[in-house]
Amino acid sequence: MLQKKVIKERQEWTFSQMKSAGIILTNEEKDKIEVSDFGLSNLDKIGIQLLVYVNTERVCAKEIVLLPNQVCPEHKHVSEQGNLGKEETFRCRKGTVYLNVEGEKTSNPMADPFEKDKNIYTVWHEIVLNPGDQHTIFPDTLHWFQAGPEGAIVTEFSTRSTDEYDVFTDRRIKRITEVVD
DSSP: OEEHHHHHHHHHHHHHHHHHTTOOOOHHHHHTOEEEOTTSSOTTTBOEEEEEEEEOSSEEEEEEEEOTTOEEEEEEOOOBTTBOOOOEEEEEEEEEEEEEESSSOOSSOSOOOTTGGGTOOOOOEEEEEOTTOEEEEOTTOOEEEEEEEEEEEEEEEEEOOOGGGOEESSTTOOSSOOEEO
């Protein structure tokens, strides 16, 4: 659960991070920045800040902002009722992102996720994204990512986003943020 005060503070921080990266937002967009702790109440280590620009029946575009070493936990965008899961392309704008996907295990990965010892991270094929680098993740593909020590901003281009149906390896996770006063 997140307090409204924490969400407002994180929206301000995210807004300033994007501005410093040359990504200009309106005040209305600042108020629409989603802050998610995935129900784990450890936002500084496991969570994301994101802004959805558009999400139609066919396309989605959003910005994801991560604190230094913050992790978006392992999940996949599942196919539902004959509809393919989300296909997404991540493009790193600022900082470094350690993107882990299905594939041959990287021998010395840079990512070091919080709660790694709980075996909730099962894919370790690491792709390092620096500003200007991008990678496409196909539907039903397990993946997770962690910001480098300076944090990161990632632009995501995808097919329609249905994040509420994401399947997480860690069964404790709640995708929709619970807000308290």
